[in-house]
Amino acid sequence: MSAHPSFPIHAFDPYDPVFRAHEGGKLAVTATKPLRDRRDLSLLYTPGVADVSRAIAADPSLAARYTARRNTVAVVTDGPAVLGLGDIGPLAAMPVMEGKAVLFKHFADVDAVPVCMESGTVDELVDAIARIAPTYGGINLEDISAPRCFEIERRLQERLDIPVFHDDQHGTAIVVLAGLVNAARVVGRPLASLRVVISGAGAAGVAVARLLSRAGVGDIVVCDSRGIISPRRSDLAEHKHRLAATTNPRGLTGSLADALVGADVFIGVSGGSVPEADIARMAPGSVIFALANPDPEVHPSVASRYAAVVATGRSDFPNQINNVLAFPGIFRGALDAGVPQVTEAMKVAAAHAIADLVEEPTAEEIVPSVFDERCAPAVAAAVAGLA
Numbered sequence: 400m401s402a403h404p405s406f407p408i409h410a411f412d413p414y415d416p417v418f419r420a421h422e423g424g425k426l427a428v429t430a431t432k433p434l435r436d437r438r439d440l441s442l443l444y445t446p447g448v449a450d451v452s453r454a455i456a457a458d459p460s461l462a463a464r465y466t467a468r469r470n471t472v473a474v475v476t477d478g479p480a481v482l483g484l485g486d487i488g489p490l491a492a493m494p495v496m497e498g499k500a501v502l503f504k505h506f507a508d509v510d511a512v513p514v515c516m517e518s519g520t521v522d523e524l525v526d527a528i529a530r531i532a533p534t535y536g537g538i539n540l541e542d543i544s545a546p547r548c549f550e551i552e553r554r555l556q557e558r559l560d561i562p563v564f565h566d567d568q569h570g571t572a573i574v575v576l577a578g579l580v581n582a583a584r585v586v587g588r589p590l591a592s593l594r595v596v597i598s599g600a601g602a603a604g605v606a607v608a609r610l611l612s613r614a615g616v617g618d619i620v621v622c623d624s625r626g627i628i629s630p631r632r633s634d635l636a637e638h639k640h641r642l643a644a645t646t647n648p649r650g651l652t653g654s655l656a657d658a659l660v661g662a663d664v665f666i667g668v669s670g671g672s673v674p675e676a677d678i679a680r681m682a683p684g685s686v687i688f689a690l691a692n693p694d695p696e697v698h699p700s701v702a703s704r705y706a707a708v709v710a711t712g713r714s715d716f717p718n719q720i721n722n723v724l725a726f727p728g729i730f731r732g733a734l735d736a737g738v739p740q741v742t743e744a745m746k747v748a749a750a751h752a753i754a755d756l757v758e759e760p761t762a763e764e765i766v767p768s769v770f771d772e773r774c775a776p777a778v779a780a781a782v783a784g785l786a
Contacts, residue, residue, distance in 0.1 A: 728778025
């Protein structure tokens with residue numbers, strides 16, 4: 400394949416530790432049954448395998464027991480919104496999707512397979528993903544741009560009988576809710592009483608608003624690059640119309656700066672930079688989740704001047720809001736329970752399971768470490784418990 404036309408070619412150093420760590424890829428296929436002799440061959444392949452295939456043809460549910468499908472997830476992208484790199488295409492997305500598969504295996508013993516496909520229309524992508532679905536027990540949509548991601552996920556959920564989960568939306572929302580549950584404990588406020596401002600109305604912003612509302616937060620204001628999302632605006636896309644109808648209960652208008660006046664919580668999922676003067680207008684004892692990576696919307700050194708609790712998406716500051724706390728356990732629980740869909744109730748339960756792992760939250764610790772071995776099993780149990 401040729402270089403992606405919209406992305407510049409950069410020189411690289413093959414001796415750099417980063418490139419050395421990726422050389423040859425990060426995944427391999429291993430057999431779970433030994434192939435030692437002709438008897439093994441006759442059992443694992445022909446003629447013995449024909450009996451298993453006939454049984455599955457007669458009863459498709461047996462595929463979960465007699466194939467790898469029950470523990471295999473497709474990590475699907477067409478490469479338009481990869482990390483902070485933007486539209487780099489499916490081939491350049493492969494290292495990221497391989498990394499995602501490593502996380503699935505390490506944290507939840509789920510076998511994940513990168514599926515990086517050429518981009519197309521929503522119809523084309525939905526049809527392509529649906530056609531490969533018989534191989535997998537779940538579909539993890541990854542780095543698919545908004546607003547296409549909403550329609551792709553919805554239509555796949557309607558069409559398939561396996562979990563379809565867009566991690567950029569729901570993984571982010573689950574961990575944000577977990578962090579906010581404990582941040583509310585730190586500042587001594589009921590979750591439902593908080594005035595929340597979300598900067599960003601893309602995949603993550605929409606999902607965060609929806610899940611916080613489901614968890615009982617009643618005052619949520621969402622802002623995009625043009626300001627507060629309100630029914631009074633005439634420039635709203637369809638997904639923003641839905642936000643306008645379900646958020647902003649005080650009918651605010653204006654800019655992000657206007658929304659932040661008296662706000663208890665700022666959640667940044669959009670990038671850009673928020674001036675210190677705007678943050679200073681928030682309520683005393685506020686909470687700031689500046690989650691853009693690598694550059695938070697508000698640098699922690701600035702945020703800490705005004706907020707009682709500060710979180711970022713980075714690993715070099717306290718309180719990293721990282722999706723890896725959620726998605727491995729989500730799929731582990733969904734696969735084990737055989738659920739056809741990850742429900743909103745399961746997402747809320749997963750968030751509380753994560754939050755509960757921090758028994759005594761502090762300003763420096765509102766979520767567990769990503770290496771906390773209790774996390775994936777706790778999330779899996781929460782999901783399976785609602786099956």
